[in-house]
Amino acid sequence: MLDFQAVRDREISLDELLAGVDKARLQAETNEMMDYILGQIGACTDADVVFTPVDPKANDPYASSEDEQEIAWNLGHLVVHVTASAEESAALAAEMARGVELHGRSRSEIPWETVTTIEQCRHRLEESRRMCLASLEMWPDQPYLDYIVETWKDGPQVNAIGRYVLGLSHAQSHLAQIDDVVQQAKTARS
Template sequence: MLDYAALYRRERTMQEIVSDMTVADLHAETDEMYDTIERLIADCVDADVTFQPVDPNANDPFAGDPSAVNQAWTLGHVIVHLTASCEESAFLAAEMARGVPFHGRSRYEVPWETVTTMAQVRQRLAESRRMLHASLQMWPDQPHLDYRVEPWPGAPPVDARGRYALGLAHAYDHLGQIEEIVRQARAARVG
């Protein structure tokens, strides 16, 4: 897996991390991330998907409902959020690789409240993985890697590879959260 921790420690930029990557490497990185997530949730049951964990650091300033700003996310919520983030980065990266100027976000997030079973979680992960791989198939043989953008104001510029990998980096940032939700849910079931 790429050294996303170095990115979060601000030791390396995303562009430095992906500078030698190929499209084949991005395919492999996608599988490694999604395989990791699937390993973390392998023993989960349906009750774990909607289990309400305790998270004293919960803070979602983008929550549509003000009462949910400090509500801990369920496993279902985390999965739909991180898959939506990966997909958004992947589709923006495909446009960058084709030389299309940035024209705004490209995001859809499955309503997390509708994801209540492990079958739905696994389906969402499989669907997202398929879409990420399909997005890489849209890259031209000679991608426009000279085209770089700031993914958000003030961020170091990235090319299409960096834009794509930022979605995976976001997923990486949620791995500890998934582990903790699974740990708490399992303890509640057992104990």
């Protein structure tokens, strides 16, 4: 997996991390990320999916309501969030690769409350893998890699490859949280 932590820690730049990364590498990174998360939840049960963990750092300023801003995310919530972020980055990257002018966000996140079984989590991850990989097939043979955009106010400036990997980076930033929730759920059912 790409070491996004080195970028977060400002040891290297995103451009340095992505030197030599191409569409084939993005496909491999996508598969590796989805396989990793599927491995993390491999022994989980339906009860683990809806288990509410303890998370004293819970803070979601983008929550759909004030009531949800400080709730700890269960496994279903994490899977829905991570996959929606990956898909959004993949969709925007496909447009950038084709030279389409940035027009805002491209996000669709199913209600996390509807994901209550481990099979739904696995399905969501596999569906997201399929969608992200399919988005790469929309890239032309000669993508517009000189088309650079600012990802958000004061955020990094990226081309299509950078935009795509921001979804993977976001997923990677939640891996320890997924491990923690899985461990708490396992302990609770022991």
